[in-house]
Each structure stands twice: as C-alpha cells, then as structure tokens.
Amino acid sequence: xxxxxxxxxxxxxxxxxxxxxxxxxxxxxxxxxxxxxxxxxxxxxxxxxxxxxxxxxxxxxxxxxxxxxxxxxxxxxxxxxxxxxxxxxxxxxxxxxxxxxxxxxxxxxxxxxxxxxxxxxxxxxxxxxxxxxxxxxxxxxxxxxxxxxxxxxxxxxxxxxxxxxxxxxxxxxxxxxxxxxxxxxxxxxxxxxxxxxxxxxxxxxxxxxxxxxxxxxxxxxxxxxxxxxxxxxxxxxxxxxxxxxxxxxxxxxxxxxxxxxxxxxxxxxxxxxxxxxx
Amino acid sequence: xxxxxxxxxxxxxxxxxxxxxxxxxxxxxxxxxxxxxxxxxxxxxxxxxxxxxxxxxxxxxxxxxxxxxxxxxxxxxxxxxxxxxxxxxxxxxxxxxxxxxxxxxxxxxxxxxxxxxxxxxxxxxxxxxxxxxxxxxxxxxxxxxxxxxxxxxxxxxxxxxxxxxxxxxxxxxxxxxxxxxxxxxxxxxxxxxxxxxxxxxxxxxxxxxxxxxxxxxxxxxxxxxxxxxxxxxxxxxxxxxxxxxxxxxxxxxxxxxxxxxxxxxxxxxxxxxxxxxxxxxxxxxxxxxxxxxxxxxxxxxxxxxxx
Amino acid sequence: xxxxxxxxxxxxxxxxxxxxxxxxxxxxxxxxxxxxxxxxxxxxxxxxxxxxxxxxxxxxxxxxxxxxxxxxxxxxxxxxxxxxxxxxxxxxxxxxxxxxxxxxxxxxxxxxxxxxxxxxxxxxxxxxxxxxxxxxxxxxxxxxxxxxxxxxxxxxxxxxxxxxxxxxxxxxxxxxxxxxxxxxxxxxxxxxxxxxxxxxxxxxxxxxxxxxxxxxxxxxxxxxxxxxxxxxxxxxxxxxxxxxxxxxxxxxxxxxxxxxxxxxxxxxxxxxxxxxxxxxxxxxxxxxxxxxxxxxxxxxxxxxxxxxxxxxxxxxxxxxxxxxxxxxxxxxxxxxxxxxxxxxxxxxxxxxxxxxxxxx
Numbered sequence: 018x019x020x021x022x023x024x025x026x027x028x029x030x031x032x033x034x035x036x037x038x039x040x041x042x043x044x045x046x047x048x049x050x051x052x053x054x055x056x057x058x059x060x061x062x063x064x065x066x067x068x069x070x071x072x073x074x075x076x077x078x079x080x081x082x083x084x085x086x087x088x089x090x091x092x093x094x095x096x097x098x099x100x101x102x103x104x105x106x107x108x109x110x111x112x113x114x115x116x117x118x119x120x121x122x123x124x125x126x127x128x129x130x131x132x133x134x135x136x137x138x139x140x141x142x143x144x145x146x147x148x149x150x151x152x153x154x155x156x157x158x159x160x161x162x163x164x165x166x167x168x169x170x171x172x173x174x175x176x177x178x179x180x181x182x183x184x185x186x187x188x189x190x191x192x193x194x195x196x197x198x199x200x201x202x203x204x205x206x207x208x209x210x211x212x213x214x215x216x217x218x219x220x221x222x223x224x225x226x227x228x229x230x231x232x233x234x235x236x237x238x239x240x241x242x243x244x245x246x247x248x249x250x251x252x253x254x255x256x257x258x259x260x261x262x263x264x265x266x267x268x269x270x271x272x273x274x275x276x277x278x279x280x281x282x283x284x285x286x287x288x289x290x291x292x293x294x295x
Numbered sequence: 296x297x298x299x300x301x302x303x304x305x306x307x308x309x310x311x312x313x314x315x316x317x318x319x320x321x322x323x324x325x326x327x328x329x330x331x332x333x334x335x336x337x338x339x340x341x342x343x344x345x346x347x348x349x350x351x352x353x354x355x356x357x358x359x360x361x362x363x364x365x366x367x368x369x370x371x372x373x374x375x376x377x378x379x380x381x382x383x384x385x386x387x388x389x390x391x392x393x394x395x396x397x398x399x400x401x402x403x404x405x406x407x408x409x410x411x412x413x414x415x416x417x418x419x420x421x422x423x424x425x426x427x428x429x430x431x432x433x434x435x436x437x438x439x440x441x442x443x444x445x446x447x448x449x450x451x452x453x454x455x456x457x458x459x460x461x462x463x464x465x466x467x468x469x470x471x472x473x474x475x476x477x478x479x480x481x482x483x484x485x486x487x488x489x490x491x492x493x494x495x496x497x498x499x500x501x502x503x504x505x506x507x508x509x510x511x512x513x514x515x516x517x518x519x520x521x522x523x524x525x526x527x528x529x530x531x532x533x534x535x536x537x538x539x540x541x542x543x544x545x546x547x548x549x550x551x552x553x554x555x556x557x558x559x560x561x562x563x564x565x566x567x568x569x570x571x572x573x574x575x576x577x578x579x580x581x582x583x584x585x586x587x588x589x590x591x592x593x594x595x596x597x598x599x600x601x602x
Numbered sequence: 603x604x605x606x607x608x609x610x611x612x613x614x615x616x617x618x619x620x621x622x623x624x625x626x627x628x629x630x631x632x633x634x635x636x637x638x639x640x641x642x643x644x645x646x647x648x649x650x651x652x653x654x655x656x657x658x659x660x661x662x663x664x665x666x667x668x669x670x671x672x673x674x675x676x677x678x679x680x681x682x683x684x685x686x687x688x689x690x691x692x693x694x695x696x697x698x699x700x701x702x703x704x705x706x707x708x709x710x711x712x713x714x715x716x717x718x719x720x721x722x723x724x725x726x727x728x729x730x731x732x733x734x735x736x737x738x739x740x741x742x743x744x745x746x747x748x749x750x751x752x753x754x755x756x757x758x759x760x761x762x763x764x765x766x767x768x769x770x771x772x773x774x775x776x777x778x779x780x781x782x783x784x785x786x787x788x789x790x791x792x793x794x795x796x797x798x799x800x801x802x803x804x805x806x807x808x809x810x811x812x813x814x815x816x817x818x819x820x821x822x823x824x825x826x827x828x829x830x831x832x833x834x835x836x837x838x839x840x841x842x843x844x845x846x847x848x849x850x851x852x853x854x855x856x857x858x859x860x861x862x863x864x865x866x867x868x869x870x871x872x873x874x875x876x877x878x879x880x881x882x883x884x885x886x887x888x889x890x891x892x893x894x895x896x897x898x899x900x901x902x903x904x905x906x907x908x909x910x911x912x913x914x915x916x917x918x919x920x921x922x923x924x925x926x927x928x929x930x931x932x933x934x935x936x937x938x939x940x941x942x943x944x945x946x947x948x949x950x951x952x953x954x955x956x957x958x959x960x961x962x
Contacts (some may be wrong), residue, residue: 040437058450078515099312108299128538131575138333139326158322182688184675186702200692219430221541238432254433261428284574284734289738
C-alpha cells in the first residue's frame with residue numbers, strides 16, 4: 018500500500034510537470050509551423066519565416082528597447098530601496114517593526130490596477146504626464162517588496178558580531194558596509210536584481226495605465242493577441258523563454274559550483290579539526 | 296533607532312531612512328491617498344477643475360449601480376446592475392480559482408516536502424520555476440492556442456474518440472479559470488511546501504504508528520500544521536486572480552466580464568479617471584474585506600501569514 | 603605600546619536592570635587581567651564598555667589615562683576577540699588579518715607582508731590564502747588573535763575565546779595565549795566563567811557577581827584568601843558551616859557550629875552573617891582527635907580519583923564533610939565505614955561573610 022501510494026505521487030508529480038511545461042512547448046512549437054495562425058495543428062511544415070518576420074518588425078524592436086530600459090531603471094531603483102527597507106526593518110524591534118514590515122509587504126498584494134491608477138493620478142497633479150517613467154515608479158513600488166523580502170531573509174543569517182568586529186578594528190561605518198555587510202548580501206542582491214528585472218519585463222497592469230502611448234513587449238504581445246495574430250508572437254515568445262531559461266540554468270549551475278567549493282572547504286576544516294585533536 | 300545609529304552611523308542611517316521614505320511615502324502612501332481623494336471628485340473638463348462644480352461626493356461609487364440584468368445567485372433569480380454582477384462574478388470565480396489551486400497544489404507540496412528524496416529537489420524546483428520565469432501574457436497565450444476551436448486539445452480529444460465535434464472552449468468563465476489556475480498555481484505550491492517542510496516527519500510516523508488511516512493523518516496532523524501556508528497561498532492566489540487583467544482579457548469572451556476589465560474600460564475608453572479611481576479603490580477594499588473575512592472564518596491570524 | 607585601564611565608579615543600566623554596579627579597578631599596562639564570574643554577572647558588559655559598544659550609565663573609563671567618553675569603538679586603542687571569533691567568512695585569512703590595516707589605508711603589499719609576519723607569530727604558516735571555513739577551531743582562534751594584534755592595540759579584550767574549543771585544545775591554547783601576551787607585552791583583559799582558566803593565565807583576577815566586583819587579587823590570594831563566601835565558593839569547593847563567632851582577636855576567631863567550636867582566620871572588618879569555610883584539600887583524616895579543629899566522623903564514601911582520593915563523611919549529627927587526600931603514598935587509603943577524626947589547620951580555614959550577592 019505504501020509503495021502503491023508513492024508511485025501514485027510520482028505519477029502526479031510527472032503529470033503536474035507536463036501540465037506546467039507542455040503549454041510552453043506547444044506555444045514554442047507553433048513558431049515553426051508554416052501556418053498563418055499560431056497553432057501546431059494542422060502541422061503545415063517547418064518554417065523559419067516567423068523569426069524573420071519578427072526580425073523585420075520594427076515595433077517589436079522598439080517595444081523590446083522600452084522594456085529593457087524600464088527594467089534596468091526598475092532594478093537601479095528597486096534594489097537600493099528594497100535593501101534599505103530590509104536593513105531598516107532588520108535593526109528595529111517591536112510594534113514599529115511589524116507596522117513597517119506590513120507596509121513593505123502589502124504592495125505585493127495590491128492589484129496592479131490600483132497601483133497603476135494611483136501612480137498616474139498622483140504624478141498627474143504635479144503635471145507629470147503619463148509615460149514609461151511613471152511605469153518605472155509604479156513598478157518599483159511593489160517590486161521593491163520582493164527585494165526587501167530577499168534581503169531580509171539573507172540578513173537573518175548575518176552575524177552582527179562581524180559588524181562589531183570590523184568597527185572594533187577601526188573601520189568606519191561606510192567601510193563596514195562596503196567590506197562586510199554588502200559582500201554578505203551579494204547573493205540576495207543578485208537574486209533581487211534578477212527578480213526585479215523579470216518582474217518588470219512581465220508587468221502588464223501597472224504599465225497599461227501609466228505608459229501613455231509607449232509600447233512594452235507585454236503590452237505589444239497583448240495587443241497582438243487581441244487583434245490579428247500571427248506566429249511572429251510565438252517566435253518572440255520562444256526566444257524570450259530560451260533567454261530566461263538560459264539565465265536560470267546558468268544561475269543554478271553557478272550556485273551548485275559555489276556550493277561544491279564551499280563543501281570541499283568545510284571538509285578540509287573538519288580534517289584539520291580531527292588532526293588537531295589526534 | 297539607537298541601535299541603527301550605532302550599527303551604521305549617522306550618514307548611512309539617514310540614507311536608509313531616506314530611501315525607505317521615498318519608497319513607502321512617495322511611491323505607495325501618497326499615491327493611494329490621491330487615489331482615494333480623486334475617487335470622490337467628479338470627472339470634469341479641465342476648465343471646471345477647482346471650480347464650483349468640483350465638490351466631493353460619492354457619485355462615482357454609485358455608478359456601479361445602474362441598469363438591470365438577471366442573475367442567478369444560489370438558485371435565486373434576481374435583477375442586478377451589470378457592473379455589480381461582474382464584481383460578484385470576479386469575487387466568486389477568484390474563490391473558485393483559489394480552491395482549485397489548493398486542491399492541485401496540496402498533493403504536490405506534500406510530495407515535495409515529505410516524499411521525494413532531497414537530492415532531486417533542486418532539479419524539481421528548477422523545472423517548477425520555469426513557467427514563473429515566462430511572462431503571464433505568454434502563458435495565457437499558450438492556453439489560448441491550446442483551447443482554440445481548431446486547436447490541439449480538440450484535435451487530441453477527437454482523435455481519442457472522446458468527443459465527436461469540436462467544443463468551443465473559449466466561452467463563458469471556464470477558460471478564464473483555466474488560465475488563472477495555470478498562472479497562479481505555483482503561488483499556492485511554494486507557501487504550502489514551506490509550511491509542510493517545517494513539520495517533523497516523526498509526527499506523521501507517530502500518527503501512522505498509532506493506526507490512523509492516511510486521510511485522518513492529513514486531516515488531523517498535516518493540514519492543521521500547514522494552515523499558515525494555506526492561508527498565505529490562498530491570500531496570494533485570491534488577490535492576484537481578482538486583480539488580474541491579462542488573463543481575463545486574453546482568455547475571456549463577451550460572456551465573461553472581469554471587474555478589472557470594467558476599470559480598464561472606464562480609465563482608457565471613457566477616460567473618466569475619477570470613476571476609475573473609485574472602482575479601483577472599491578476593488579482593493581472589497582478584496583481586502585473578503586480576505587479578512589475568510590481569515591476570520593478559518594481562524595488564521597495575519598501574523599501567521601507574515602511568517 | 604600597551605596602556606593601563608582605569609574603571610572609575612562605572613555603572614551600566616539596561617532599563618531598570620543594573621548590569622554593572624559601581625566597579626572600580628586599575629589595570630596596569632602589560633598586565634594579564636581576568637574578569638571571572640558566572641554568566642549574567644556583568645563581565646561581558648564591562649568588556650563592551652571598554653571597547654565602546656556600550657556606554658556606561660555612570661562613571662568614567664580611562665585607557666592610558668585618557669577619558670574614553672564619546673569615543674566610538676573604531677576610535678579606541680582596543681582590539682576585541684569575540685566569543686564566536688567573528689572572523690569574516692568571505693575574506694581569505696590574510697585579508698582577515700590585514701583588515702584593520704586596510705581600513706587605515708595601508709597599501710596592499712605592506713598589508714600582505716604584515717599578515718604573513720603575524721601568521722608566523724601565531725604559528726600558522728601557509729594559511730594566508732585559505733578561507734576561514736578551511737581551518738580548524740584552534741587555527742581560527744590564532745587567526746582571531748593575529749587579526750586583533752595587527753592593529754597594534756594598546757589593550758586586547760578577550761570574551762571567553764576558548765569556550766568553543768575541545769577540552770584538550772583549550773588547555774593548550776591557555777599556555778599559548780599567555781605566551782603571546784608575554785611576547786607582545788600588550789595589556790590583556792580576559793573574560794571567563796572558568797576559574798581554572800582565570801587562575802592559570804592571569805596576573806590578577808577580578809571576581810564578579812551581580813554586577814559588583816567582589817575581589818581583585820592575584821590568583822593565589824583569590825583562592826587562598828577569598829574575601830567572602832561567594833569568591834570562596836566560585837573558585838573552588840568548600841565545607842561550609844554556620845555558627846556564632848566569639849573571641850575575635852588578631853585576625854583569628856572561634857566559631858560555634860552545630861558540630862563543634864573551631865578556630866579560624868577572620869578579617870577584622872568582617873561583619874554580618876559569618877560562616878566557616880574549609881577547602882576539602884585542607885582536611886586531614888586521623889585516627890585520634892587533634893588538639894583543636896577536629897571532629898569525629900564516619901566515612902560514608904571513599905572515591906579513588908587517581909591523583910587524589912575524595913572522602914565523604916558524616917558527623918554524629920548528620921552533617922556531611924568532604925576531604926580530598928593526595929594520593930602520594932604517605933598515608934594508607936581509608937576504607938568506607940571507618941570511624942575517624944577529620945581535622946584542619948586554623949591557618950587554612952576562614953570565617954567569611956556570606957556577601958549579599960553570594961549564590962548568584
């Protein structure tokens with residue numbers, strides 16, 4: 018019975034992975050189908066024309082440039098802001114801490130529609146018109162929350178004694194920050210930057226209300242899905258998926274390599290320990 | 296504050312405070328106040344703004360009423376305004392999506408936390424994360440292709456002899472639910488996994504040893520322990536579903552309206568930002584109310600979720 | 603360059619809790635000074651006040667005669683060795699050691715050279731480019747010492763740095779610490795709850811309890827001439843007997859206890875509730891009663907411990923006394939159940955006040 022249920026669970030896991038990944042394969046496959054509509058059925062033969070069409074589509078390139086610029090701006094603002102918030106929350110206690118923490122986490126749950134409209138209205142009263150700059154500010158308001166959570170988790174494993182040790186050795190606060198705290202936070206900052214970048218790329222709700230007339234990739238794809246679609250979108254989608262997947266795999270591989278190096282060092286430390294006690 | 300100053304010195308501390316102030320006050324709180332304030336003001340031509348007609352009222356909120364369409368609520372036929380109907384459907388189907396994601400995620404989270412060997416976990420997580428890296432619009436688009444009238448799903452079902460003629464999947468709310476479940480199911484898996492992982496496996500074995508059948512072990516041991524994870528997953532999925540605009544817009548049809556689409560119409564087609572603000576605020580408060588109510592019914596505290 | 607330290611009426615409060623209560627002590631330049639006491643006695647707070655992480659609520663701390671009020675940790679001529687060592691895990695060993703020089707703007711080649719010199723000083727060659735996790739506990743210990751020495755501090759502050767080590771290694775590191783201190787001539791202030799450590803390494807020991815400094819003296823006097831019951835009990839075992847004190851004269855007195863009247867040393871100033879303290883190793887067993895300070899007993903337990911024999915005995919009214927006899931072959935090892943007399947020399951026993959803080 019035990020074994021039977023284990024097999025059932027394995028099957029379920031497999032089915033779930035198929036459920037998650039098959040749609041993406043179908044979408045990617047349609048990029049190579051020589052059919053005017055994005056589908057894999059009926060299969061009318063292999064073609065690369067949709068990639069060429071995509072290459073020649075000027076709007077895609079503009080949208081891509083806009084998307085990347087917005088994402089970079091979001092990373093540049095959200096990472097320091099979220100990190101500052103995490104450090105602040107981490108070094109205070111009591112009620113103020115829980116209130117501040119709540120305020121920092123809440124934007125994740127607020128519907129993007131609300132963030133988009135409120136950002137638009139707020140800046141409009143200062144005669145700041147809509148456009149991608151507002152999209153950046155709107156996106157930062159909730160993406161900084163992700164950075165904050167990542168950095169806070171990393172801070173929890175930080176030994177405050179290291180800061181004191183550095184101060185005691187004569188370091189200034191800025192030197193402690195640069196040489197001790199930031200190096201400890203680098204993994205979280207890197208992950209935060211990556212999440213900020215990808216969250217920004219895929220953002221739709223906030224961007225839709227704040228963008229003015231400018232296109233981002235998500236908005237462009239959306240408008241294409243609604244009005245006369247060709248498999249160009251599938252070609253674009255496939256490239257985007259491969260790009261993000263490549264980064265994810267590279268990240269995982271380097272993480273495992275670092276873990277291996279660290280494990281080898283610790284094993285050496287244990288051997289030294291044994292030698293000392295022998 | 297003393298602790299901060301001692302740890303980071305004056306300059307850095309003010310830097311942290313300044314950045315956090317910029318984030319929470321300039322980017323979050325003040326815009327939300329502006330949203331609230333605008334929602335009570337009328338939509339006027341520019342020349343009249345600040346003039347005698349620019350007075351506070353709840354008229355924008357009242358615009359949700361108006362017009363009557365039939366709707367059946369728990370078997371009762373009632374006449375109701377189309378916008379209220381859309382709002383009720385949005386809340387109801389967001390709840391359905393939350394329930395479905397929970398049912399799908401629970402066995403998976405249990406499998407990841409307690410059954411699979413820890414060695415294969417990183418690989419499994421990498422695979423599970425793949426869809427999260429793909430944008431929402433593309434994930435909805437993928438299902439739009441699959442569910443198309445001449446799409447692969449119908450083709451497979453016909454080939455298997457399960458159906459004779461193609462089914463029009465894209466109609467009513469079902470494709471929206473399919474899309475939302477697919478998009479947000481992982482937001483249920485990870486909190487559930489985190490909660491279950493912290494459960495001592497010995498407790499399960501002890502219950503097993505005492506002769507409890509598997510369903511009772513889940514009902515009495517694992518489920519109660521997972522409550523904070525269920526709560527945070529459910530809150531995430533519900534809020535994301537109710538606030539989603541992409542999925543209903545791509546997967547929906549004329550027979551399925553989502554409240555975010557109503558807001559979008561008012562904002563971008565009617566260009567009535569004040570009513571848009573009122574409806575956006577309404578969406579936020581009503582969702583928060585529903586979540587609070589659900590947490591009260593299931594006796595979950597906010598502090599459990601914050602973990 | 604080493605400096606002396608003066609604590610002048612230093613108090614430290616945390617809310618309504620007084621962690622350090624009017625501590626006065628002068629530590630000499632080049633001295634190895636230990637603060638000894640149970641956890642929560644305020645010794646770590648004293649260390650944090652000297653290093654500047656905590657400000658005294660009252661009183662003044664002077665290092666080399668200079669008032670340290672308002673001086674931040676990075677401005678004080680002290681180097682602290684943390685209980686968990688606090689080595690920087692993301693830097694190689696040599697950068698750890700040279701960190702203090704780095705933040706002072708010393709160029710890289712000089713830093714590297716200095717780091718290697720210090721590694722040689724603490725007997726750790728060829729480890730400059732390793733990471734912290736590659737070292738053993740004892741090696742990490744040495745790196746921490748080298749890192750603190752690199753900034754050429756006038757005062758080294760050590761917060762129970764040996765507590766994480768294995769027992770055998772701990773004994774070895776005691777000698778090494780003492781040797782490094784002698785070699786460098788830097789003032790060492792050492793915090794510990796282990797009386798063996800404090801007595802073995804220090805020039806002088808300050809025993810603390812409940813925020814108060816109970817006694818400051820060299821290790822021998824701390825052990826042999828404790829000023830109160832707390833010090834006597836904290837640094838070793840005792841037979842303790844309460845009673846009425848009579849015939850005080852010339853530093854001696856009699857005390858009438860339930861098992862007899864004994865003579866013992868008594869400080870002239872001693873007041874309050876007084877008790878007799880006799881260390882087990884000062885107890886002797888003899889067949890016949892002695893002239894003074896002797897009591898008939900029945901041996902209940904004789905435990906052979908190798909270098910000594912531990913004997914438990916009861917008096918006629920049921921009071922338990924403990925003696926430790928050297929296993930030097932001069933006397934036969936008695937048998938359990940034997941009827942004998944337990945005696946002690948008046949010069950090796952003291953009548954001490956309880957001290958209000960005793961038993962903390």
